[in-house]
Amino acid sequence: xxxxxxxxxxxxxxxxxxxxxxxxxxxxxxxxxxxxxxxxxxxxxxxxxxxxxxxxxxxxxxxxxxxxxxxxxxxxxxxxxxxxxxxxxxxxxxxxxxxxxxxxxxxxxxxxxxxxxxxxxxxxxxxxxxxxxxxxxxxxxxxxxxxxxxxxxxxxxxxxxxxxxxxxxxxxxxxxxxxxxxxxxxxxxxxxxxxxxxxxxxxxxxxxxxxxxxxxxxxxxxxxxxxxxxxxxxxxxxxxxxxxxxxxxxxxxxxxxxx
Amino acid sequence: xxxxxxxxxxxxxxxxxxxxxxxxxxxxxxxxxxxxxxxxxxxxxxxxxxxxxxxxxxxxxxxxxxxxxxxxxxxxxxxxxxxxxxxxxxxxxxxxxxxxxxxxxxxxxxxxxxxxxxxxxxxxxxxxxxxxxxxxxxxxxxxxxxxxxxxxxxxxxxxxxxxxxxxxxxxxxxxxxxxxxxxxxxxxxxxxxxxxxxxxxxxxxxxxxxxxxxxxxxxxxxxxxxxxxxxxxxxxxxxxxxxxxxxxxxxxxxxxxxx
Numbered sequence: 315x316x317x318x319x320x321x322x323x324x325x326x327x328x329x330x331x332x333x334x335x336x337x338x339x340x341x342x343x344x345x346x347x348x349x350x351x352x353x354x355x356x357x358x359x360x361x362x363x364x365x366x367x368x369x370x371x372x373x374x375x376x377x378x379x380x381x382x383x384x385x386x387x388x389x390x391x392x393x394x395x396x397x398x399x400x401x402x403x404x405x406x407x408x409x410x411x412x413x414x415x416x417x418x419x420x421x422x423x424x425x426x427x428x429x430x431x432x433x434x435x436x437x438x439x440x441x442x443x444x445x446x447x448x449x450x451x452x453x454x455x456x457x458x459x460x461x462x463x464x465x466x467x468x469x470x471x472x473x474x475x476x477x478x479x480x481x482x483x484x485x486x487x488x489x490x491x492x493x494x495x496x497x498x499x500x501x502x503x504x505x506x507x508x509x510x511x512x513x514x515x516x517x518x519x520x521x522x523x524x525x526x527x528x529x530x531x532x533x534x535x536x537x538x539x540x541x542x543x544x545x546x547x548x549x550x551x552x553x554x555x556x557x558x559x560x561x562x563x564x565x566x567x568x569x570x571x572x573x
Numbered sequence: 574x575x576x577x578x579x580x581x582x583x584x585x586x587x588x589x590x591x592x593x594x595x596x597x598x599x600x601x602x603x604x605x606x607x608x609x610x611x612x613x614x615x616x617x618x619x620x621x622x623x624x625x626x627x628x629x630x631x632x633x634x635x636x637x638x639x640x641x642x643x644x645x646x647x648x649x650x651x652x653x654x655x656x657x658x659x660x661x662x663x664x665x666x667x668x669x670x671x672x673x674x675x676x677x678x679x680x681x682x683x684x685x686x687x688x689x690x691x692x693x694x695x696x697x698x699x700x701x702x703x704x705x706x707x708x709x710x711x712x713x714x715x716x717x718x719x720x721x722x723x724x725x726x727x728x729x730x731x732x733x734x735x736x737x738x739x740x741x742x743x744x745x746x747x748x749x750x751x752x753x754x755x756x757x758x759x760x761x762x763x764x765x766x767x768x769x770x771x772x773x774x775x776x777x778x779x780x781x782x783x784x785x786x787x788x789x790x791x792x793x794x795x796x797x798x799x800x801x802x803x804x805x806x807x808x809x810x811x812x813x814x815x816x817x818x819x820x821x822x823x824x825x826x827x828x829x830x831x832x
Contacts, residue, residue, distance in 0.1 A: 363623030363652075364685045371775070371783040393622075393686075397770045398784060423698060425818050426623045427652075435818075439682060439767050475830065479823055501827045503819040508698050511656045516630070524630040525657060554827060556820035559684050559694075560762040564738055564813035568760045571734065 322348035322409035322473055325399055325437070329359040329392045329416065329429025332377055332385065336415035339458035340447060341380050343465040347473060348409065352385035353399035355392060355429075360418075362429040364436070365391045372398055392433035400440060410472060411437035414447035415461045417454070421487045421541040421551060422507040422533070424448075431485055431555065438483035439557055443472055445483070450545060451490040460493040464550045468499070485553040489545050500549040505540035507533040581607035581668035581732055584658055584696070588618045588651045588675065588688025591636055591644065595674035598717035599706060600639050602724040606732060607668065611644035612658035614651060614688075619677075621688040623695070624650045631657055651692035659699060669731060670696035673706035674720045676713070680746045680800040680810060681766040681792070690744055690814065697742035698816050702731055704742070709804060710749040719752040723809045727758070744812040748804050759808040764799035766792040 324344055328337040332354035341350060356375065373389040386403060388395045392413065400407055416430040425431045430446045437444035445468060449461045468486060472478065485504075489496060509529035516524055533542050541551035583603055587596040591613035600609060615634065632648040645662060647654045651672065659666055675689040684690045689705045696703035704727060708720045727745060731737065744763075748755060768788035775783055792801050800810035 358628065361625045361627040363621075363625070363691065365622045365624040365650075366620045366686055367786060368620040369617065371785045372772070373781075373783055391624075394786070397786065398772060401770050401772050402774065402784060423816065426694070426698075426816060427625055432622065435685070439685075471831070478826075479820075482823065483820075485818075499831070501824055501831060503821070503824060504817055506817070511660050513631070513657060513660045515661065522632075524632055525661060526630045527626060527653070527656065552827070553818075554820040554823035555818045556823070557682065557685060557818075558763050558765070559744075559812075559814045559816075559818075561738075561742075561813040561815035562762070564741065564815070565760055565762060567738075568811070568813060572730070572758070572760060 323404060324348045324350045325408035325411040326350060326352045327354045327392055327395045327413050327433045329355065329362060331355050331358050332387045333379055334417060335454060336417050336458065339462050340412060340415045340465060341383055343462040344469050347469060350383050351404060352380055352383060353388055353395045353403055355395060356387035356389055359391055359429045361427050362391045363427050364393055364432040367391060367394050374398065392429040393436045396433050396436045407440060407442050411442045411444040412469060415458055415465065416448035417456060418448065418452035419450045419487055420446065420448035420485060421545055422505040425485050425504060425555060434483050435555060435557055438481045441480045443478060443482040445469065445472065445486055447486045449488045449490065460496050461488045463493060464488055464499065483555040485555050487541060487545055487551045489548050491548050495548055496550060497548050500544040500551055502541040502544050502551045502553050503539055504553050505533055505535040505542035507531065507535055507542055582663060583607045583609045584667035584670040585609060585611045586613045586651055586654045586672050586692045588614065588621060590614050590617050591646045592638055593676060594713060595676050595717065598721050599671060599674045599724060600642055602721040603728050606728060609642045610663060611639055611642060612647055612654045612662055614654060615646035615648055618650055618688045620686050621650045622686050623652055623691040626650060626653050633657065651688040652695045655692050655695040666699060666701050669728065670701050670703040671728060674717055674724065675707035676715060677707065677711035678709045678746055679705060679707035679744060680804055681764040684744050684763060684814060693742050694814060694816055697740045700739045702737060702741040704728065704731065704745055706745045708747045708749065719755050720747040722752060723747055723758065742814040744814050746800060746804055746810045748807050750807050754807055755809060756807050759803040759810055761800040761803050761810045761812050762798055763812050764792055764794040764801035766790060766794055766801055
């Protein structure tokens with residue numbers, strides 16, 4: 315199918331790998347909204363954050379798991395996928411980059427560890443409006459019905475809206491609830507929550523110690539405007555995300571104290 | 574040496590690996606300011622961003638490259654090093670976490686890709702005041718004299734100051750200049766700058782394509798309050814960094830538009 319002149323180019327990626335059910339759901343969700351191109355990791359890349367591949371080269375392999383959609387598996391991280399697809403697959407910036415649907419929550423502090431959200435944020439750095447989608451159900455057999463419906467609504471909103479910031483990046487999480495129970499879409503801030511790590515210490519057959527990362531998610535945030543609150547109350551949460559990490563309040567304080 | 578009751582515990586990590594000259598410089602810089610414990614990656618982890626290790630366990634190996642200082646090499650990422658050291662090495666939160674000295678700049682957008690800064694930010698999430706140090710010289714034989722001097726000044730400031738945010742995280746970059754040419758320390762904001770990627774396409778001996786990430790750093794920021802400006806003018810730049818990625822301005826805008 316030749317690309318129509320007015321048709322937007324939609325880049326789709328994720329961090330669970332090109333063969334995850336979540337990315338198939340996302341491709342289905344946006345069918346008909348533009349020319350879809352998939353460039354996704356060739357293996358799971360959860361928790362890769364904003365990692366890029368410096369010490370070794372990358373590979374791209376054409377794959378045909380998406381019905382009628384041009385798709386590539388990339389040997390790198392989710393951020394690599396975005397960088398490489400702009401330069402070597404699309405040879406231009408897409409009109410939008412969507413990432414996910416992630417199998418598992420990326421609300422609150424997860425935004426920092428998430429490969430799904432880092433891919434979206436990388437696009438935003440490149441002046442490509444972007445959205446990361448995550449479903450609060452990590453299972454392979456998760457039901458993506460509500461995720462698909464809401465992803466399409468939000469992508470349509472962004473493709474229609476012209477007044478947005480060129481660095482727009484949205485962190486969208488969908489509750490693990492039946493579609494009819496979802497109350498709507500809520501614009502939120504990132505909750506202050508974190509993991510309290512407890513490494514599981516074991517010994518290998520040679521008697522040497524090794525450690526598995528485990529931990530408990532703890533929400534310290536009582537606000538009703540946070541993403542964690544929205545999701546608990548069956549809303550789809552939408553947090554606009556930025557890549558300027560400057561802590562401006564602390565900057566003012568330091569400028570005074572360090573004079 | 575038994576730990577004195579009042580002596581602060583200083584956790585030192587990096588992303589270039591425990592045997593990099595930069596981390597040895599940082600350990601030397603803070604000698605005498607507290608009980609130093611090093612937990613650093615066992616191999617280079619540059620560009621790992623905020624990656625964590627989920628799919629495999631971690632290893633810790635005692636090493637003795639730092640004269641009289643307890644030190645461990647960890648098989649994981651810089652962020653893993655911080656998490657694991659709190660739970661399994663220190664069995665408490667350190668009083669400060671310092672990361673680096675990185676061989677190469679981590680100003681502006683580099684804060685997002687940098688393993689050095691992600692280790693520091695992870696500590697800040699855990700309510701451990703933290704500082705990442707980077708020298709604008711990537712060479713193994715880089716001269717760390719100015720970096721050491723300024724690192725000690727800044728660590729002392731933070732250890733003495735009691736009024737700081739419990740999530741304090743500083744991104745400190747040191748110009749690649751002779752110590753006497755450095756004009757001082759400047760509190761800054763993160764410059765708006767990014768990489769314009771150009772992947773180097775090659776063919777392997779079997780005729781298959783592969784791609785090396787290369788790119789040009791482009792600074793779009795004309796402000797004189799940015800870290801890039803400060804470094805160009807021979808100041809040590811200090812950017813306070815936060816982990817709340819919410820774009821509050823865009824949040825307000827979206828709330829209105831999506832009503």
